[in-house]
Amino acid sequence: xxxxxxxxxxxxxxxxxxxxxxxxxxxxxxxxxxxxxxxxxxxxxxxxxxxxxxxxxxxxxxxxxxxxxxxxxxxxxxxxxxxxxxxxxxxxxxxxxxxxxxxxxxxxxxxxxxxxxxxxxxxxxxxxxxxxxxxxxxxxxxxxxxxxxxxxxxxxxxxxxxxxxxxxxxxxxxxxxxxxxxxxxxxxxxxxxxxxxxxxxxxxxxxxxxxxxxxxxxxxxxxxxx
Amino acid sequence: xxxxxxxxxxxxxxxxxxxxxxxxxxxxxxxxxxxxxxxxxxxxxxxxxxxxxxxxxxxxxxxxxxxxxxxxxxxxxxxxxxxxxxxxxxxxxxxxxxxxxxxxxxxxxxxxxxxxxxxxxxxxxxxxxxxxxxxxxxxxxxxxxxxxxxxxxxxxxxxxxxxxxxxxxxxxxxxxxxxxxxxxxxxxxxxxxxxxxxxxxxxxxxxxxxxxxxxxxxxxxxxxxx
Numbered sequence: 373x374x375x376x377x378x379x380x381x382x383x384x385x386x387x388x389x390x391x392x393x394x395x396x397x398x399x400x401x402x403x404x405x406x407x408x409x410x411x412x413x414x415x416x417x418x419x420x421x422x423x424x425x426x427x428x429x430x431x432x433x434x435x436x437x438x439x440x441x442x443x444x445x446x447x448x449x450x451x452x453x454x455x456x457x458x459x460x461x462x463x464x465x466x467x468x469x470x471x472x473x474x475x476x477x478x479x480x481x482x483x484x485x486x487x488x489x490x491x492x493x494x495x496x497x498x499x500x501x502x503x504x505x506x507x508x509x510x511x512x513x514x515x516x517x518x519x520x521x522x523x524x525x526x527x528x529x530x531x532x533x534x535x536x537x538x539x540x541x542x543x544x545x546x547x548x549x550x551x552x553x554x555x556x557x558x559x560x561x562x563x564x565x566x567x568x569x570x571x572x573x574x575x576x577x578x579x580x581x582x583x584x585x586x587x588x589x590x591x592x593x594x595x596x597x598x
Numbered sequence: 599x600x601x602x603x604x605x606x607x608x609x610x611x612x613x614x615x616x617x618x619x620x621x622x623x624x625x626x627x628x629x630x631x632x633x634x635x636x637x638x639x640x641x642x643x644x645x646x647x648x649x650x651x652x653x654x655x656x657x658x659x660x661x662x663x664x665x666x667x668x669x670x671x672x673x674x675x676x677x678x679x680x681x682x683x684x685x686x687x688x689x690x691x692x693x694x695x696x697x698x699x700x701x702x703x704x705x706x707x708x709x710x711x712x713x714x715x716x717x718x719x720x721x722x723x724x725x726x727x728x729x730x731x732x733x734x735x736x737x738x739x740x741x742x743x744x745x746x747x748x749x750x751x752x753x754x755x756x757x758x759x760x761x762x763x764x765x766x767x768x769x770x771x772x773x774x775x776x777x778x779x780x781x782x783x784x785x786x787x788x789x790x791x792x793x794x795x796x797x798x799x800x801x802x803x804x805x806x807x808x809x810x811x812x813x814x815x816x817x818x819x820x821x822x823x824x
Contacts, residue, residue: 485786520820529819533800560711560803567800570793574759575818577786582821592801593755593815594746595808 374401378547379440381405381433381447381455384415387472388446390521391513391551392419396426397524398550403429405436412436422524434462442543444470444513449495450479456502465506470544471496471565472513474572485577487570496535496565510536510544511565514572516554517579517587527553530589533568535559555596600627604773605666607631607659607673607681610641613698614672616747617739617777618645622652623750624776629655631662638662648750660688668769670696670739675721676705682728691732696770697722697791698739700798711803713796722761722791736762736770737791740798742780743805743813753779756815759794761785783818 378395382388383404396402396419404419406412412430419428429439437443437459447455452473463469473495477486492498496511503509512534520528532554534545545556559568571590578588604621608614609630622628622645630645632638638656645654655665663669663685673681678699689695699721703712718724722737729735738760746754758780760771771782785794797816804814 486789517820557804558807559800560807563712564800564803567793567796570796574785574790574793577790578783578818578821581784581786584820586820588821589819591817591819592804593817594743594810594812595804595814 373439373441375441377401377403377440379403379405379436379443381436381443381445382451383446384411385446385448386518387513387516387521388444389415389418390518391444391446392428393422393524394521394551395547396423396428400550401427403431403436403439405431405433407433434459437462441466442468442470444472445499446472448479449473449475452495452499453502456499460502460504463504463507465504467507468540468543469499469503469507469509470513471499471509471511473499474514474569476573476576485573485580487573493563494566494569496562496569500562508537508540509562510534510540511559511562511568512544512547514565514568515575515590517589519586520589521551523586528589529553529591531555531557531591533557533559533564535564535568536562557592557595599665599667601667603627603629603666605629605631605662605669607662607669607671608677609656609672610637611672611674612744613739613742613747614670615641615644616744617670617672618654619648619750620747620777621773622649622654626776627653629657629662629665631657631659633659660685663688667692668694668696670698671725672698674705675699675701678721678725679728682725686728686730689730689733691730693733694766694769695725695729695733695735696739697725697735697737699725700740700795702799702802711799711806713799719789720792720795722788722795726788734763734766735788736760736766737785737788737794738770738773740791740794741801741816743815745812746815747777749812754815755779755817757781757783757817759783759785759790761790761794762788781822783821
């Protein structure tokens, strides 16, 4: 396992692919995971085309998970639980799993401007309830628009709220240094993910009302700059 | 009733007083409401000291409500329902009631970094369920820090998400023109208040973690500027 590698499960979707592009561009080894190995390989090829020389590979989700200490869960919400359950014999204690999941009501056939309630409080806490002991869960990147990530010629202009245990947050907050325009914000305990996740639904609504298919971002003022 | 007047119930609290100062400074007549008339009068005096020549008066909440077409509810969450219920014979059809309420768990003796669930979905929707027919409810200003409002020498640097029916939102969005540094954002239907209210709890947590007692603000990028 390459200690520098970042695995992205669901790395074939827009947001996961966007993160893969950004991390690859910053020089980090990226392992794209998908349910189907050929889709993962195809996404890796796409990254390589846009970032020549990138260290990027594609594997089925289980194999991708074995190849990185830090794993980002970027599958659609309706596949989050089953994906994590399917990996319970694969995860190693000490691995860090980053939940980007947002319980959009689109998962049940309603709109993406609304959410459904999750029993555990948030998608991130649901994920935490499903991982084996010793696997640490942090939530981050829910509010970062896919199109902004994919557009490598421009900074992302979005703060990233990172929630989880203090020691677990640090390596995830450090990832924001790899993505120009993002700033890591200490989002407190994992339970706060319920607010950060809801913000994504709000922001999708803003994108629709203001006709911004490329997606808006969020910034907190008066926090880091002075 | 002066059609230009803005009534602020709970205008003696930090956030309500901050709005009163800003609106008074912008030249609008301000009516401060409180449960006790002497506290309202005292707050009006404070505004007059900081904004010489301001058109500002103080009354008991019912009398304040009678004096403005636009009424801002700025009482602590635990008094929101009882305040609105107590005014049901006072409200006139066509009046606009702006809910700033946030269901902070502080209301039940827990912290301000968390919220309690509200049966109607949000404090704003609870308020809407309590007003007489014809009174229109909009939510706004939940995320604006009191200290930033009170500090008249500096712009507020915060976006204001305004949620409610389209026609009802417009006059409330226009209020942001009176507060330098704020930008009105179309926050969609009133149900979105549940997210905006939760954001306040998140931002209070950020203020504590980043030691910013003056309070942070929020901005949405890529929405209005390009």
